[in-house]
Amino acid sequence: MIKNYIKTAYRSLRKNRGFTTINIMGLALGLATCLLIVLYVADELSYDRYNDKASRIYRVNEDLKLGDNAVKYAVCMAPLAKTLIAEYPFVENATRLKNAGTSHVKKGTLNISENRVAFADPSLFSVFTLPMINGNAASALVEPNSVVITETTAQKYFNSTNVVGKTLLFNDNTLCKVTGVIKDVPRQSHFNFDFFISMSSFPDSRSTEWLRSDYNTYVLLKDKSYAKQLEASFPALLEKFSGAQMKAQLNLSYAEFEKQGSFFRLNLIPLTDIHLKSNISGELSANGTTQYVYIFLLIAVFILLIACINFMNLSTARSANRAREVGVRKVLGSARKHLIAQFLTESVLVTIISTVLAFVIALFLLPLFNQLSGKELAINASSMVWIVPALVAIALFVGVLSGSYPAFYLSAFQPVDVLKGKLATGFKGSRLRSFFVVFQFSISIFLIIGTLVIYNQLNYIQSKNLGYNRSQVLVVKNVFELNGQAKLFKQKVKELPGVINATMTGFLPTSGWKNTAIYFRDASINEKTSLFPQSWQIDEDYIGTLGMKMAAGRNFSKDMATDSDGVMINEAAAKFLGFKDPVNSVIYKATDSKHDLAHTKQYRVLGVVKDFNFNSLHENVSPVVMTLAENNGALSIRLNTNNLSQLMSQINAVWKDVNPNVQINYSFMDQDFDATYRTEQRTGQIFIIFTALAIIIACLGLFGLAAYAAEQRTKEIGIRKVLGASVAAIAGMLSKDFVKLVGISILIASPLAWYAMNKWLQDFAYRINIQWWVLALAGIAALLIAVVTVSFQSIKAAVANPVDSLKNE
Amino acid sequence: MIKITNLEKFYRTEEVETIALNKLSIEIATGEFVAIMGPSGCGKSTLLNILGMLDDPDEGSYIFNEIEVAHFTERKRADLRKHNIGFVFQSFNLIDELTVFENVELPLIYTGVPASERVKRVEEVLDKMQIMHRRNHYPQQLSGGQQQRVAIARAVVNKPKLILADEPTGNLDSTNGNDVMELLTDLNEQGTTIIMVTHSEHDARYSHRIIRLLDGQAVVENIMV
Numbered sequence A: 001m002i003k004n005y006i007k008t009a010y011r012s013l014r015k016n017r018g019f020t021t022i023n024i025m026g027l028a029l030g031l032a033t034c035l036l037i038v039l040y041v042a043d044e045l046s047y048d049r050y051n052d053k054a055s056r057i058y059r060v061n062e063d064l065k066l067g068d069n070a071v072k073y074a075v076c077m078a079p080l081a082k083t084l085i086a087e088y089p090f091v092e093n094a095t096r097l098k099n100a101g102t103s104h105v106k107k108g109t110l111n112i113s114e115n116r117v118a119f120a121d122p123s124l125f126s127v128f129t130l131p132m133i134n135g136n137a138a139s140a141l142v143e144p145n146s147v148v149i150t151e152t153t154a155q156k157y158f159n160s161t162n163v164v165g166k167t168l169l170f171n172d173n174t175l176c177k178v179t180g181v182i183k184d185v186p187r188q189s190h191f192n193f194d195f196f197i198s199m200s201s202f203p204d205s206r207s208t209e210w211l212r213s214d215y216n217t218y219v220l221l222k223d224k225s226y227a228k229q230l231e232a233s234f235p236a237l238l239e240k241f242s243g244a245q246m247k248a249q250l251n252l253s254y255a256e257f258e259k260q261g262s263f264f265r266l267n268l269i270p271l272t273d274i275h276l277k278s279n280i281s282g283e284l285s286a287n288g289t290t291q292y293v294y295i296f297l298l299i300a301v302f303i304l305l306i307a308c309i310n311f312m313n314l315s316t317a318r319s320a321n322r323a324r325e326v327g328v329r330k331v332l333g334s335a336r337k338h339l340i341a342q343f344l345t346e347s348v349l350v351t352i353i354s355t356v357l358a359f360v361i362a363l364f365l366l367p368l369f370n371q372l373s374g375k376e377l378a379i380n381a382s383s384m385v386w387i388v389p390a391l392v393a394i395a396l397f398v399g400v401l402s403g404s405y406p407a408f409y410l411s412a413f414q415p416v417d418v419l420k421g422k423l424a425t426g427f428k429g430s431r432l433r434s435f436f437v438v439f440q441f442s443i444s445i446f447l448i449i450g451t452l453v454i455y456n457q458l459n460y461i462q463s464k465n466l467g468y469n470r471s472q473v474l475v476v477k478n479v480f481e482l483n484g485q486a487k488l489f490k491q492k493v494k495e496l497p498g499v500i501n502a503t504m505t506g507f508l509p510t511s512g513w514k515n516t517a518i519y520f521r522d523a524s525i526n527e528k529t530s531l532f533p534q535s536w537q538i539d540e541d542y543i544g545t546l547g548m549k550m551a552a553g554r555n556f557s558k559d560m561a562t563d564s565d566g567v568m569i570n571e572a573a574a575k576f577l578g579f580k581d582p583v584n585s586v587i588y589k590a591t592d593s594k595h596d597l598a599h600t601k602q603y604r605v606l607g608v609v610k611d612f613n614f615n616s617l618h619e620n621v622s623p624v625v626m627t628l629a630e631n632n633g634a635l636s637i638r639l640n641t642n643n644l645s646q647l648m649s650q651i652n653a654v655w656k657d658v659n660p661n662v663q664i665n666y667s668f669m670d671q672d673f674d675a676t677y678r679t680e681q682r683t684g685q686i687f688i689i690f691t692a693l694a695i696i697i698a699c700l701g702l703f704g705l706a707a708y709a710a711e712q713r714t715k716e717i718g719i720r721k722v723l724g725a726s727v728a729a730i731a732g733m734l735s736k737d738f739v740k741l742v743g744i745s746i747l748i749a750s751p752l753a754w755y756a757m758n759k760w761l762q763d764f765a766y767r768i769n770i771q772w773w774v775l776a777l778a779g780i781a782a783l784l785i786a787v788v789t790v791s792f793q794s795i796k797a798a799v800a801n802p803v804d805s806l807k808n809e
Numbered sequence B: 001m002i003k004i005t006n007l008e009k010f011y012r013t014e015e016v017e018t019i020a021l022n023k024l025s026i027e028i029a030t031g032e033f034v035a036i037m038g039p040s041g042c043g044k045s046t047l048l049n050i051l052g053m054l055d056d057p058d059e060g061s062y063i064f065n066e067i068e069v070a071h072f073t074e075r076k077r078a079d080l081r082k083h084n085i086g087f088v089f090q091s092f093n094l095i096d097e098l099t100v101f102e103n104v105e106l107p108l109i110y111t112g113v114p115a116s117e118r119v120k121r122v123e124e125v126l127d128k129m130q131i132m133h134r135r136n137h138y139p140q141q142l143s144g145g146q147q148q149r150v151a152i153a154r155a156v157v158n159k160p161k162l163i164l165a166d167e168p169t170g171n172l173d174s175t176n177g178n179d180v181m182e183l184l185t186d187l188n189e190q191g192t193t194i195i196m197v198t199h200s201e202h203d204a205r206y207s208h209r210i211i212r213l214l215d216g217q218a219v220v221e222n223i224m225v
């Protein structure tokens, strides 16, 4: 019997090749898109889950509030990990990581710049699942100057993984012994280091200070149910251990400190939440956001819905044409259940073909998608384990759902009515189908508006005046390695033709360098009104090189000896301080954590710099206080040249001249800027692709429906033509219904999209207003797309010879 | 009014070529009532479609009102057609979704008659066909005879000079069939030229002249007295 069903289904599908193709393609495209999104989301959700003990691992975060300034840190105090193990029997283990920043590792005569270097406690391997290929995991990180490296790194430096006992020279001064080689840290990890140097090599790690936080600290609990208990006990723990130090340094008891409205608190974040839910100071890598995961999931659901609706729409539409067949079959004695089985077989067959096709399409699109999303997604054995059942489930679900409507509806009809053609009429004005079309187009319009808004916002960020000029600035990032000769390098570079100016400091609007300080606005040294600004050390060329503008006062000058007692502040700081005329007023910088006049240094405000953006544009400009001091974090060079490559090689030569042993490491400031917005940029691109796909799928459906509608009305079209209707009039008549539906969709989708996108924009401190033309454009685009799609069918129907269509009667 | 000379029409399908009209020459004067008869498949409908400018001949000439229309473009034919020709079909060909009134109104819309004028003219013709009381009904709610009245009303509402009827009584019983023939005769007496295809000798007797076709050629012409 089933074989017979399949055979009949196959013939019927073949007979309606056009419909079948549209149906299969639409569904396959939709499923393929969903598959890609699901892979992406699954990847985002899988972060840190490679750890066997993931569910019992937590990171300790710190909330700090000093006066009006609140900061959240992903790092904690040095002694915390040790203390946790000692104090709580339910803490199985604890371990610390400390980002070592960029280091230089010698390979032959060359120093290679490595920025995935960390200091780690020996317990690292007992907490995290980082399998060791070579070496002893328990003891590898015990001795000072031991280093555990990843497989890839071992290959890179030694062309072998069997390298335990060999040595690596760091920064030309520290020789470390390789004590272990581990498998590469999985990509889905919130930290991604290639070198783990034993924590004991880093003296500060033995610090007993409780008022300073520098270490990413992770605890492994015996059972995750203890997490609440641990968190609840943190205040008492802090009071116990930091109380004495606070009294000594701030002359405050912990209670008094809290009474001022200040606090520092510890809390736990589950390891598996870090990647998507945490984005605070001291993270070990740029994390993702749940928001985008949700958005993408939503889009996947939308696209799947659109594709399924198409499928059902087309299937039911087509089945109306088969009412006569059903009637004849019934008259000939076919039982209802056979008819139902026949229709279901047919639609399940189509969905299965679509699913297989979807899988193939997804495989082909994956490399492109990876390029856009910056991921390395793969369909492999492990993902197949859930992809295949999921696809089969979807195929069956969609197949049965879309097949059941015509199956049950048609088979229930009295054969006489069906033969008389009553059914065909009833099907024409199907409200359900109109509803579906409106639904699809509402989603499409929503997505178009969303895309336009995202695109505009990103454009706005790109072109916004940031208060400094980031184009044509070359940033040499490792001048600190030249040590005392950094200044010589700057001087020589400045002499090159094509170099306009150069400034030496690591504190750049586009760099991650951050340093905070505490300033008081007057001699009363009141903590409540203290300023907690970025504290940057710059030179007198800074303002000029970066093209910043002065709002008041003057820039630092080389010729003024007293300028080292002066500061320049930005407008945000000036506003915060609230001086009527900030220039020449005096502010007090705290020199240590004892907050009284004796422990401050006075600075005179020399100038106010116009605000410039150094955080991401998600945030407002915060206060910055700049002092004139040497900082060789980086050298930023303003260029003006037509021959960039020549200038670059000249700069290179100067560098080699100053220090031939270190490789120069540079980038362009505008590229660094773009990197800050890569997530948004990528999201934007992916969004555009998905929107396009959603629209294509929706159009495929519309195309099919229009064809169906035209087919249904062949006779009417013939009559009208005989009576003198022009092609335009016929095409217009056929398109009108669809245009009306798209019109309704515009009315529904526009306000929703406007609302949702405004919500998204709230996340940006600097944002566009959604212009009315964005909504209009989306509406017009949707209308145009619909009209083009439908008129193709309508015109085809309208130019057909009426003689043919009337003859069948 | 109509003069066709050596008209030819072929139908090519994958295997065979059918000659539907074979060097057919006919002349029909204004005000005539002509019946076309012949066995099934002899080309009657094909001829009517060409006369009605719904279809193109492959060879030969077709002069309508002194104009050669044989190779007119679709647009020009449609324009000529909607102002000059009314159609009546065996299967009525009313539009199911439109009421009686709206069905009859259609040709006026396509010739651009203003709305107020349309109402007047539709009511006038519905009155004449005695189906005014059914104006707001849908075709399915009418009997076959009533449907054909509506179809005739639609054919004449634009006051065409020529009415082409393809077996107008084919789906009707004899009483209703006779009614329809009376209507056509009335129209003819008021000056409309009528060309009608029929299988019924009885119906053919209403006409002035019978053209008998065989295999796409006119074999006999009977003049009625």
Ligand SMILES: Nc1ncnc2c1ncn2[C@@H]1O[C@H](COP(=O)(O)OP(=O)(O)OP(=O)(O)O)[C@@H](O)[C@H]1O
Binding pocket: B011, B012, B013, B018, B019, B020, B039, B040, B041, B042, B043, B044, B045, B046, B047
């Ligand atoms: N579209 C077409 N394609 C192929 N052959 C056609 C087509 N239309 C008509 N024919 C053929 O042309 C010939 C004439 O057809 P036509 O419809 O004019 O006959 P008829 O005289 O009206 O017949 P009936 O009395 O049955 O209506 C027939 O042999 C028919 O098979």
Ligand SMILES: [Mg+2]
Binding pocket: B044, B045, B046
């Ligand atoms: Mg015929």
